[in-house]
Amino acid sequence: MIEQSLQGRRAFILQNTTLEPPPHTPELALHVASEITPIWKMTEEALEEIGLPPPFWAFAWAGGQALARYTLDNPQIVTGHGVVDFASGSGIVAIAAKKAGAARVLAADIDPFCEAATELNAQANGVEVDFTAENLLDAPPPAWASVILAGDICYEKPLAERVMAWLGQARAAGATVLIGDPGRSYFPRQGLTKLAEYQVPTTRELEDMEVKKTAVWKLP
Template structure:
């Protein structure tokens, strides 16, 4: 694994990911960056990027077609750190990472000893990013673009997917695919669901750091009862 990270600095960003990014944010690039307190590296937007070029049209495109995979969001980072610290949660199990984004949680689950890990995301570019990030870290993942095509799994993980009120129904849908569901979230206040209980809380920042409000750095972990 060390050899992989020794070569990160010299790695060249995958062209198809660059093309997808630059359709939204022109002239922006990607860098392979190691995440805090993990051995994981991801292709992410640089910590400093040319905000002076973000005219109204670019900002509109960012809001309309947000490339979520160019950041490692706080909840995803917190869940990845937690999995690496608590590998028994996924060791030798079949795991599904819902709303995989950059694939950070899936990569962490595989590093923690999961037998199989499935990245599930409706966005084809996110799944492409998951593939490239898996290659960057030397792990093997599986890929799925429709939760309803998923098999029964031992553990379902979901980090930072409840930011939109419209997504809350997934808390019930997850139960159709696994009896063990872990949800990490920093956005929902007064979380309440009869099938989930709060188990833990960790602090993490989105990477690269977006200088988000302190409240969004407190990540809560919920598990099925």
């Protein structure tokens, strides 16, 4: 059983992952698992809880890789800005934003492991990012955030609709909103502007193909 603390989760991650560069952002490094099923099962056993969602923190998912790549290649998007990485998972997008010159970066995810993963990954990349486990959907988008980045957010229809509505509020308030998505079923392409498209190497452990066509979109 894992110790129910940030320190305990950090130890679990270090014991069950390796530090590797994501395929599409080789200048970064993340603590990642090699297979999804074993780390998923170990997480459930460690927490003594069955039915947990997939360990999004343990992998560099296609949408996050694409969004991180776009941010690194277009630093003017975030330089000097306050940035929120919504549903941050491993923290790859938050780390990319900080390395690209963001003034402040807040990684947000309700998975308790994500704080430990983001902290470890940020340290591995020589940056500091803030973290919150609060569900940002329960309040208006933070006024200080002039840029909101969100990768891989449209797995489930009700959640996708809620997230898109929240992102729409942020855009209406003046924030720049970018989304990384590899063609998830519930992603609403209508009304969005495609900024870039990538062929992102991934694995059949995570996706239905080894290279996933993934786009970065902007709320107009």
